[in-house]
Amino acid sequence: MAKLLNFAGLMREAGKASVTASLCAVMVAGPLLAEQPMAKAPVGLKLTEEQKALHALNRFTFGPRQGDVAAVEKMGLKAWFERQLNPGSIDDANLNAMLARFPAMQLSPQALMQKFPSPQMFRQMARQHTPLPSDPVENAIYANGMAQYERQQALQAAQGAKKPVQGADADGMSPAMAAADAAAMNDPAAASTDALTPVAKVRKRGPRAAYAGESVEAILALPPQERLMKILAIPPDQLASFRQELRPMERGQLVAGMNPEQAEILAALQGPVRVVGAETLESRLLRDVYSDRQLEAVMTDFWLNHFNVYVRKNAQEPYLLSSYERDTIRPRALGKFEDLLVATAESPAMLMYLDNWQSIGPNSMAATRGARFARFAPNSQLAQAMPKGINENYARELIELHTIGVRCEVSADHTVKQLEPSCGSGYTQADVTNFAKVLTGWTIDRPYQGGGGGFTFDERRHEGGSKQVLGVTIREDGAKEALQVLHMLATSPATAAFISHKLAVRFVSDDPPKAVEDRMAKTFLASGGDMKAVLRTMFDSPEFWSPTVYRAKVKTPLEFVASALRASDAQVVNAMPLVQAMDRLGMPLYGMQTPNGYSWLADEWVSTTALVSRMNFAMVMSGGVLPGTRTDWAKLLGDPSVDGAKAPSLKTEKALEMALLGAPAVEKTTTAVMEHADRPGQVEAASKGLALGPAAGGNDEDGAAMLVGAKGGKKRGYAGVGLSMTDLASSAEDEGPVVAMAGLLLGSPDFQRR
């Protein structure tokens, strides 16, 4: 029995011996403690070395893998942490090999846009009668894109109901297109504007037509490169029916043997922007799961959320995200805050997302010129779309969300006196407006070509004169004005406090001890915002290792999914179903529309619907019926006998607990697993219930769509590129009790915390 004693039990025992002093401390922090049942009575007890290792893994990685706890203990906590703080010292070859399937993710936004043109580009080309590129690959992609665009236009014209959209869209893209397109990005399965669907929906039986002079069978039998070229030669109006005539098995053969570049081209024929969107989301998720530079991944996620951008902002944004993650955020995730702040301010992704790229000084040269133009042609689209003055969106959010924080806002009913000390004299609406003037001219060079030239300062758009910001007179000095304000903001005690608090909420607890925050803020100021130093201060704080914060954090959906995959040592050959699962779990990647980013608090993530989705995800994943993701429990446990087992064994259950939770579960969880894991057919029932029909076993494409499509209907999914469909076959056959046990543990209350 002693062996089965769980953590809660252990802590309860220990708690009885706790000393009065710490008890008083707990009473002061009552609500905090009460939130954490697992830490119910651990006061006065220190974490064991094993618990410390698990705690560190839970907080500084996306969850422990089998063997990680022992590895950390062996290396020594501090040494392990220092190694993680210096990601350059960690070889990430495994991840890089995996990400090699997404060659487009290495491209600049401009190259991405060239190779995978946006729907808007097609619109422009159609209007200007631009000839198609001569390169055969580009020619085919553009020809198909144009055909798709024209079909859409025809469809809209036929519907008639849609009023023409004029002037209103400077982005030059109708909202319907934007919506359809955005839908395609985050939920490719639901993309009704799929190039392939509008034509004929009925799959014909009997003899099939020839395409580009060849039969379907002959095309599929060609070697990869020739096959690709042959498909590229099929005229756009026939390509749709070619695809539709493919039998499920043949869809796999279509890409069989192709290298990633070839597969990308093939996928681009169906919708180039979707290749960009899908690869961006897939590679972000895979990095979180498989990178050995886990702290870098965790901090990259933290900053991507802090400096949130939104994939569906407009048609350009998807092209900017891979660079935003790769070039702006990740290299600085463990660097100096000011560098990061300036880098985000200079990133096309952020300038686009918060509209600053369009903001111009009302008295700037650009405004004067615009006004002249408007007098000349007052009702022209161009005149209406031309920016005429400032847009304070970015200036406000930069102050309110990125740096000193909204608690320092001063207004009629929040006086300076009411502010907390770190706020100093706070900020006002005038500061926001003036900072917006300072930021005029910070824009994007050739924004419609993937932000072609990247960040640029356009003097002609900049508002002249000196500006008063946060009590300081900013003298006229072009782009340097904003750098001066960014420096003021980055080094402000209010920012130090705000960022430290947010980090502490991410890493320590929902209501972190003030002492840790204060210590971190002090380091922040002393080190010039050095994230390594700030994290070290947190790591060295006794509060971080307090049993009261042990397992106190509820996982966000991303942490839940990533930790489940890591703990299970799951093999992901197609991450798209996982990306779509994130939607279901309420946390789509790059999918937070508002600039505050996702919450780090449990309150936001524990809801009835969220729990249902987590439990279903756990079962489907453990049973291997989540398309593109495979689990091998026998291998994980190093025990081949579990596959053939007919009844749940406690030994297996305990081994699973250690593998998945990194520590024994609470006794009640164990009991529930043992009592319920002996019913056969559970995963099958789950997959049926989740509308994972019979096709799921053999066809990942449809399986993925059905898993995430609300209606469970037959929708086309995007299967990812660089993969053969036959690689993706998954099934729930031979489902033994181990599958149910693992699924139950992944969906258990124990696994929802870290």
Next chain:
Amino acid sequence: MSARWKLDHSDWGCDMAGRDLARRGVSRRGFMKSGALALVGTSAIPAFLTRSVMAEVTTAAANKKKLVVLFQRGACDGLSVVVPYQEKNYYAMRPTIAIKQDQVLDLDGRFGLHPAMAAFKPLYEQGHLAIVHAAGSPDTTRSHFDAQDYMESGTPGLKATPDGWLNRALRDEKTSGKESAFRAVALGTQLPRTLQGKLPAIAIANVADFSVGGRGPATSPISDAFQAMYDQSSDAVLHGTGAETFEAVKMLKAADPAHYQPAAGIVYPNTPFGNNLKQVAQLMKANLGVEAAFSDIGNWDTHQNQGNVNGQLANRLKEFSESIAAFWKDMGDDAENITVVTMSEFGRTARQNGTGGTDHGHGNVMFVLGGGVKGGKVYGKWPGLDNDQLNEGRDLAVTTDFRNVLGEAAYRTLGSRNLDAVFPGAKIDPRNFLNFS
């Protein structure tokens, strides 16, 4: 499933007595569980109990009115929604985005609806739709997130308020017997601040697949296993929500709301918001005991190129008004018992900005639609749009506290009498109601 588990309920079921406060926590979430669940939150509900719960729910729903609360997140530009088309300065301040006099759908000779909201016009004319203009928060923050938080908590300026106004309003309501798990429901993956609090409230993203381990009339073995874990968990947060989850799953299985299709001729816009309202209708038609429902619709933050008669805002307004009108018609006779109220955290600047959009402002417009509503009228004192009448020289001023509107809706629809508890410190007095209902 074993007797042992049932014994345990006494010490978690009743937080009213405060016995388990320490264990459940005094955080927002910790407060959210109620004694009602103790009876039905077991892994296997005896059939007689299920029947009696359902029966009561049915009776309750037949007698009770329902409040639907809709939040336009992102600060909707009220001045382009209900247009003060007699204001000269409106047109001076908005050279390219104003809705022209001859384009509005005239309401009363002073105000006109945005033409994209044609679906609202008949509701207004039939006297079901009331409009409150220049409504908003007494707090002047221009932060979306703070302003939403204040509006949802119902306590402008106070961040520490642990619960939402609607949760308090429901708690204040006089009830007898057990309450339905569906009494307060939000459509979406997260429970909004508006509904957080002591009273259990559930979030549902999709009615049709709200089920653990498979659809069908009975709960699956997996569901039972998970339920056993969550029932038994000493993790207050997960335990409480788990109990709500499994009860809701069972009730949904029994009632199968998804089979209630929209009434003939009713088409909801095929958008998340349209779909949410369709599901609210399904839950209500299934007699699950819904008293308060919440949904939100985002994308109102039109800093850039908001458009005028057409464009971003127009598209949003079309979806918004058509979804609500479809819901109203879909509910048929039961619409008489329903009140819908809409809000947005603040309005937008009276002047257009440099990029064809509007920045964060202050006063805004609210809609109230209902069987008992005295519609066909624009309520509230109009502050005017002359330069010297603007709030801080830039926005529509606020003349009606949003809590006065919500208070009246809660008072008349839910029967909340203790408005001091619903909106602490606001001094909402029924004698000062706008009397739109």
